[in-house]
Amino acid sequence: MRIWILVACGMLVSPAMPAAAQVSVAGIRNLAFGSVIIGIPSTVAPSDAIRSGQYRFTAPAGARVRIDFDLPSQLNGPASARLPIKFGKTDAIVVGNAPGSVPTVLDPNPKANQKFDMGTNTAANIFLGGTVTPAGNQAPGSYVATIVLTVTIQ
Amino acid sequence: MRSATVLSAALAVGLSLGAGALQAQTSANINATATVLAALTVTGANDLQFGNVTPGVNKTVAIADAGAGRFDITKAASSGVALSFTLPANLTSGANTLPIGTWTGGWNTSATPAGATSFTPSASATNTTVTAGTAISVYVGATVSPAVAQAAGAYTGVVTMSAVYY
Amino acid sequence: MTRSLVALLLAALPAPLLAQGVLVAPHAIIIDHRTRSGSLSLYNPGTEPSEVTLSTFYGYPATDSTGEFVLRTVEAPDSSAPSAAGWIEAFPKRMVLAPKERQTVRLLARPPATLADGEYWARVVVSAKGGTVPVSGLADSSGVSVGLSLEVRTVLPLQYRKGRVSTGVQLNEVSATVEGDSLALRPHLTRIGNGAYLGTVRAVLRDSTGRTLTSLSSPLAVYYDMTPRLTAPLPVAGLPAGTYQVQIEAAAERQDIAPELILASPPVRTSLAVRLP
Numbered sequence: 001m002r003i004w005i006l007v008a009c010g011m012l013v014s015p016a017m018p019a020a021a022q023v024s025v026a027g028i029r030n031l032a033f034g035s036v037i038i039g040i041p042s043t044v045a046p047s048d049a050i051r052s053g054q055y056r057f058t059a060p061a062g063a064r065v066r067i068d069f070d071l072p073s074q075l076n077g078p079a080s081a082r083l084p085i086k087f088g089k090t091d092a093i094v095v096g097n098a099p100g101s102v103p104t105v106l107d108p109n110p111k112a113n114q115k116f117d118m119g120t121n122t123a124a125n126i127f128l129g130g131t132v133t134p135a136g137n138q139a140p141g142s143y144v145a146t147i148v149l150t151v152t153i154q
Numbered sequence: 155m156r157s158a159t160v161l162s163a164a165l166a167v168g169l170s171l172g173a174g175a176l177q178a179q180t181s182a183n184i185n186a187t188a189t190v191l192a193a194l195t196v197t198g199a200n201d202l203q204f205g206n207v208t209p210g211v212n213k214t215v216a217i218a219d220a221g222a223g224r225f226d227i228t229k230a231a232s233s234g235v236a237l238s239f240t241l242p243a244n245l246t247s248g249a250n251t252l253p254i255g256t257w258t259g260g261w262n263t264s265a266t267p268a269g270a271t272s273f274t275p276s277a278s279a280t281n282t283t284v285t286a287g288t289a290i291s292v293y294v295g296a297t298v299s300p301a302v303a304q305a306a307g308a309y310t311g312v313v314t315m316s317a318v319y320y
Numbered sequence: 321m322t323r324s325l326v327a328l329l330l331a332a333l334p335a336p337l338l339a340q341g342v343l344v345a346p347h348a349i350i351i352d353h354r355t356r357s358g359s360l361s362l363y364n365p366g367t368e369p370s371e372v373t374l375s376t377f378y379g380y381p382a383t384d385s386t387g388e389f390v391l392r393t394v395e396a397p398d399s400s401a402p403s404a405a406g407w408i409e410a411f412p413k414r415m416v417l418a419p420k421e422r423q424t425v426r427l428l429a430r431p432p433a434t435l436a437d438g439e440y441w442a443r444v445v446v447s448a449k450g451g452t453v454p455v456s457g458l459a460d461s462s463g464v465s466v467g468l469s470l471e472v473r474t475v476l477p478l479q480y481r482k483g484r485v486s487t488g489v490q491l492n493e494v495s496a497t498v499e500g501d502s503l504a505l506r507p508h509l510t511r512i513g514n515g516a517y518l519g520t521v522r523a524v525l526r527d528s529t530g531r532t533l534t535s536l537s538s539p540l541a542v543y544y545d546m547t548p549r550l551t552a553p554l555p556v557a558g559l560p561a562g563t564y565q566v567q568i569e570a571a572a573e574r575q576d577i578a579p580e581l582i583l584a585s586p587p588v589r590t591s592l593a594v595r596l597p
Contacts (some may be wrong), residue, residue, distance in 0.1 A: 230576035255413025
């Protein structure tokens, strides 16, 4: 009985976490290569205002967040066809929402261990580019793959 | 002592349970999308060269000769391309003309005329159809027939190959 | 003097100019009435600028009496012809592509207001030519200049689809003969529905045990009736005289065209016995 009373007391006294301590992420725009030609690599820069992928995340001001991408190595197409995709070390950019925020280049690849200090920002956009390389015998058609962004408060 | 340990643990459990719905990590998805287009490339690679020509003496360039004209096509492996030609009957130099004819043709999936499949291109745009391979070389030859009194000048013409995709 | 001058001038023709070409994608254009627009990507793979022009005309593939492919063109199609050539326009129509430059061409449609549901056809012509090279090093006071121009044309099918469009093909009257070292098939194909049939025809020759002796696969574009001549090589060692089975199938699928652009249609099959001497 005493144990359960102590558990309840612990729950009562544990500080309520402020709403701003939460982090949230939303996918805003797909990374859209559009029409690509067999045999010719096609690149979308993260700065491309229309075709680059975009996420938006929120985190408390002053927090440090870790940014992790789960990137595909290929897009899936018709009849099990695969379209190779690669991401370079400068294929991601993060821009905070505070006035005067300067874009920061990120390496989206795994194990890059990318961190971002929120500073006075309470939200930020991440823009993602990449390069697809259609083979000479690439099957025509539509290709798609999923890109996952995980934001972790450190 | 043991009771104190148990009681401390119970309090810690309560504290951790009371931390409630703190989100320190979250994820979201977007897609990477692309539409792959098949392509067709047609290139005029080598002019049809007759070199020195003597008036009154016909000269032929065969498709296997170094001076043969060559077009290169790159296409999807499973696609079909029909080849159509628009060929001059005469080369011209001002008001003067120099007859050209007896066109010969051959296509091959390797960049050599040896073993090429023969066809006859003509001024009336006859066709041959290529479905095999992705890289096709098309060779063209002809015969010029200068007259004995062929006027001096530089004679030119245009050879047009149409790759008709169907 | 005349002979030697002719020889001299022709010999002075410049070293061959690597003529120009252009990469065109896609190689089949499908435009939906809801957007009334399509696009082409042009790319100059060469090392010299290429002058490119675009035009349209009405034409469709057919076969001649020998089964060879021909492109039937109609300069002035009448109102009964499903021609889109008169109301499809390319922007830009003319350009100079620098080496390795890519250009997107928009194809905009202005169909008649009373256009009925169905599919309408045109051929888009992409012409590319390089520059003219003047002769050099010829000490001639006549001022004659010599140029060579080479032109390549890529002719692509364009299909404009409005409303309900369907297609299919009937496979009738297949003939099979041995021509030298090849098996030649002449299937008579009749298009049904109001859209062109884009697909693939496949055929297999089997012996009495079901063993495959030869096969063929060929892209198909059936706009009207056609009887293409399709060939497959026979085994080099030859085949004993006897009766064999040919199975032939037309399927609405193409490896070189995105599946979502192909009008769906169930496959059609037939088989026939062929006697080899």
